[in-house]
Amino acid sequence: MSEEKTLQELREQIEQLEALNSRNGLDLSREIDNLTEKLAEREKDTKEKLEEWDKVNLARHPDRPGSEEYLDYLMEDFYPLHGDRLIGDDGALIGGLAKYNGETVMVIAQNKGGEVEQSQQSNFGMLRSEGYRKAQRLMKLAETFQFPVLTLIDTPGAYPGKEAEERNIGGMIAKSISEMVSLEVPTVAAVIGEGGSGGAVAIGAADRVVMLENSIYSVISPEGCAAILWEDRDKADEAARALKLTAGHAQDLGIIDEIIPEGGSGAHEDFETTADNLDHSLSNHLEELENYEEDQLLAKRRKKYRSIGSFKKVMKKEQS
Amino acid sequence: MSEEKTLQELREQIEQLEALNSRNGLDLSREIDNLTEKLAEREKDTKEKLEEWDKVNLARHPDRPGSEEYLDYLMEDFYPLHGDRLIGDDGALIGGLAKYNGETVMVIAQNKGGEVEQSQQSNFGMLRSEGYRKAQRLMKLAETFQFPVLTLIDTPGAYPGKEAEERNIGGMIAKSISEMVSLEVPTVAAVIGEGGSGGAVAIGAADRVVMLENSIYSVISPEGCAAILWEDRDKADEAARALKLTAGHAQDLGIIDEIIPEGGSGAHEDFETTADNLDHSLSNHLEELENYEEDQLLAKRRKKYRSIGSFKKVMKKEQS
Amino acid sequence: MPLFRDEEYLRVDFEDKEEKDEALWVKCKSCEKLIFKKKLQENNHVCPNCGGYFFLTAKERIKTLVDEGSFTDKTKRIESDDPLNFVDTQAYEERVEENQTETGMFDAIIVGRGEIKVNPLVLAVMDFRFIGGSMGSVVGEQIVNGIERAVEEELPFVLVSSSGGARMQEGLLSLMQMVKTASARDLLSREKLPFISVMTYPTTAGVQASIASLGDVIIAERGALIGFAGRRVIEQTIGEDLPPDFQSSKFALDHGIVDSVVERDSMRDELAGILDFF
Amino acid sequence: MPLFRDEEYLRVDFEDKEEKDEALWVKCKSCEKLIFKKKLQENNHVCPNCGGYFFLTAKERIKTLVDEGSFTDKTKRIESDDPLNFVDTQAYEERVEENQTETGMFDAIIVGRGEIKVNPLVLAVMDFRFIGGSMGSVVGEQIVNGIERAVEEELPFVLVSSSGGARMQEGLLSLMQMVKTASARDLLSREKLPFISVMTYPTTAGVQASIASLGDVIIAERGALIGFAGRRVIEQTIGEDLPPDFQSSKFALDHGIVDSVVERDSMRDELAGILDFF
Numbered sequence A, B: 001m002s003e004e005k006t007l008q009e010l011r012e013q014i015e016q017l018e019a020l021n022s023r024n025g026l027d028l029s030r031e032i033d034n035l036t037e038k039l040a041e042r043e044k045d046t047k048e049k050l051e052e053w054d055k056v057n058l059a060r061h062p063d064r065p066g067s068e069e070y071l072d073y074l075m076e077d078f079y080p081l082h083g084d085r086l087i088g089d090d091g092a093l094i095g096g097l098a099k100y101n102g103e104t105v106m107v108i109a110q111n112k113g114g115e116v117e118q119s120q121q122s123n124f125g126m127l128r129s130e131g132y133r134k135a136q137r138l139m140k141l142a143e144t145f146q147f148p149v150l151t152l153i154d155t156p157g158a159y160p161g162k163e164a165e166e167r168n169i170g171g172m173i174a175k176s177i178s179e180m181v182s183l184e185v186p187t188v189a190a191v192i193g194e195g196g197s198g199g200a201v202a203i204g205a206a207d208r209v210v211m212l213e214n215s216i217y218s219v220i221s222p223e224g225c226a227a228i229l230w231e232d233r234d235k236a237d238e239a240a241r242a243l244k245l246t247a248g249h250a251q252d253l254g255i256i257d258e259i260i261p262e263g264g265s266g267a268h269e270d271f272e273t274t275a276d277n278l279d280h281s282l283s284n285h286l287e288e289l290e291n292y293e294e295d296q297l298l299a300k301r302r303k304k305y306r307s308i309g310s311f312k313k314v315m316k317k318e319q320s
Numbered sequence C, D: 001m002p003l004f005r006d007e008e009y010l011r012v013d014f015e016d017k018e019e020k021d022e023a024l025w026v027k028c029k030s031c032e033k034l035i036f037k038k039k040l041q042e043n044n045h046v047c048p049n050c051g052g053y054f055f056l057t058a059k060e061r062i063k064t065l066v067d068e069g070s071f072t073d074k075t076k077r078i079e080s081d082d083p084l085n086f087v088d089t090q091a092y093e094e095r096v097e098e099n100q101t102e103t104g105m106f107d108a109i110i111v112g113r114g115e116i117k118v119n120p121l122v123l124a125v126m127d128f129r130f131i132g133g134s135m136g137s138v139v140g141e142q143i144v145n146g147i148e149r150a151v152e153e154e155l156p157f158v159l160v161s162s163s164g165g166a167r168m169q170e171g172l173l174s175l176m177q178m179v180k181t182a183s184a185r186d187l188l189s190r191e192k193l194p195f196i197s198v199m200t201y202p203t204t205a206g207v208q209a210s211i212a213s214l215g216d217v218i219i220a221e222r223g224a225l226i227g228f229a230g231r232r233v234i235e236q237t238i239g240e241d242l243p244p245d246f247q248s249s250k251f252a253l254d255h256g257i258v259d260s261v262v263e264r265d266s267m268r269d270e271l272a273g274i275l276d277f278f
Ligand SMILES: [Zn+2]
Pocket: C028, C029, C030, C031, C032, C033, C047, C048, C049, C050, C051, C052
């Protein structure tokens, strides 16, 4: 709102200057050019910010299709497996054996749940320790039988609960990452909605990572980031822009392998086109990965993650 | 008591018969012989029963040294490791890195605890799910670094609690057995007190299993067995005899590799001699096992457990 | 075509005896209605009136699962030799004989080769009637044999448990069957052959704490009892009553112990569906 | 003999600056007594009066651990290049520069080769002063470098964490450092080299949820804060206050998250003792 006001003010200023210009031999062109440039920049900024924030809203759209819908659509057959064999069965993580393009794959997917009741059961996609442990169990099972692992990421983050901390949720996320990155089968991860921080990357340490066009993937929620860095949760839109949490940025940073276009104005409007595109992408990646021997696969994966990061050499600089 | 009474009665009867015998030309020698034989049998029975039951009592003796004492005595150095990284740290299972004969070993030991307070903390040696999970963690750690695994068994059985069942204690025992029997390092288990059913065998699936002379190892507690089969917990002594739960029987059945003599009338009286004997045995077994390559070791272990069992061929028999 | 295609390891068919001994009608424990026995058999031993489950013998269980005529009994011709000379209120030797006579089985398990909706497999099924389905040397050996056969013929292995646990009367030898079966089970994974464990009423103690819990996929039949310690022992230990659904199939599912709870009528389809993935 | 034996990867010594800036006396937060700074340093930054812990910089931590003169700084000469052009209340680029000036460090970690009671090792120590010890591309890279050096020279790897988590200002790149470090960590196991993780105040969020939790042995310093989510976030979520010891070292030990809780004074002995086993 206040941003829009500023833009409006700038536009009016320019208009007034233009009206005054060339009259009485007055040359305001430099000032006009300056302001016009400023306006353009400001507009671009605003658009970007809106774009980022729009994507956050799209990624979280209540009608956005979730894992269950994609599995229903993409898998010829799906046999859900339950439980972590120790604590319980986490409704926020669905997983199991599936037939995909005629082959068996292990699916591990975060599940926000659609209806209100479902959402509560699945804890709005926020996994607990047992959810990550279940993911680890399914990964190891897949490895035993050499089934490729397909993960669908859609979580606001791991559940910030008392019990979760008592049950070492951080350690469980670490273990999931560690198991996944060492898994001796092809792995593909797709961010289909929210890729919320450590809770998401726990099942994202894959050979290939793809993102739906309007999904987000971030080190922290924009709200959390705004609260910490701006000390104001309402600056979430600004934080979203700063965090560069869209698929485009993720690709620019070299972290994801593909952006999957969504149909219409987003997956919630045109599910089928979106799911078909996802299907196409997953199939391609799996097919490519199956060309590699186990050790090639692991070597490639290690190399990939070894090289992620951005830094520069320190030049001789003065330090106290 | 009633057994003693019966014996007393028999003895008196024989005395009376002997007093009457040869008087007035009466020949009671056959009756006397019969009764004498009966008495002898009865006495032998009673002794055997007492022997088994005595061992049960010795194995459970409140002053019987526990894992902590043996570790203190045998290990040059011991660094306890804690926790299962998920639920908690089970005081009934102590474990960690130790130096033994100059080499690093992984020790996994059931801990009844000595003092009343300690005993409560260690739940009288009854492990919960997290205890078995901790055991699994330490086994895997040992495998990573190729440390031999040494387990000390001393438990009345796994903890029969509500939470334990909710946390799949049966499944955790199964997992422990499964991990241990597949472990790619030498493993030696010693029963030092009570080897109580599944809760004990969970850390007993070793290359070599030894038992202290007065320890017991059983599929079920004598009390539990008596309650089920005799429908009378007080028949525990009879059940103990029937179960053949002593070291001698275990050796006869081909299940353990060595009986370790205890000093004096038992480890509680002469700890040092007992511990020295244990030391000697463990050292020998470890030394022998270290001669094998990994795959030889595993093959031998599999063969050993493959062949445990006792049955006969069914002869052509009539069945309905 | 007979359901059981007997071969080399021909076992005595105990069908006749059952038919002889029992009436044409049985009473359902749940709804107390009298059910025509033939009808019950056709209905997977599920009460056609109320859906209640009747107890299944191993053989009956096999019938509910495999393709007609596909099952070949491969149970080894072995029986217990009473290694402990165990006597409680009855001598174990007698007890075994009695159970053999009553059930027509060598011990508490049948192992064979069969097909479930054309999926070939090795199937082992425990029988609770035989000394509580308890696992002693014979049951352990038969399970391992089944696993070895599966490995040899590259087949999946399915175990349907119905057992109170390890068999007390064989003492430590029974306890060791937990290790023996767990060790053999590993061979399947090494050969990438699936092991599906089906837990029915009851799957407890030494069996739940070993082979039954080591399935790649674990299925509970609705109405199963799944746990390690007995309800009464736990109640005595903790000094409080346990909820009625304690150690039920639903309880096991809720606590992450099993992958699914399945109706008896769907078990065959369920298994076929799972086998299809491997 | 100087504590830091600088070599090729010579880094600027920030000792002088500290000495200059600070008074000779500091006040203990726990007992409020004034402590002579030199005395404090000699005492592992533990208050000689009440035993309270003073905050440790990475360099100070290293001094409390390694044999005198044994440590060679191998921190790579790299710094953040602000890949996101991140600006919050301050531009990230500026923030980094400011932190570099204040700490004399390139980023939030020092990695080097040293000895603890004659046990050689690669030691990586985080510094909370540098943007909360947060892990971005540089910290991730330095950890991986340290691990690779350990593998190359067949040495144990010890990481002392003091970090609020992943660095927000590098967005997804920071998140990926969790995978990068976890992946590298595996190399140590493959070479049978131990990784000992020491958690100090604080070890939270993205660092606790990756490399720090993957130690073969995990030690918590007394007074550490160990957890994934922040206390306030959890309190808001569950709508109740958390106990004061929540996420403390003791809490972590009780819940099986760490192997032991160690006093700062004993940490050097503790590490030497553990290294001795490998
Ligand atoms: Zn009925």
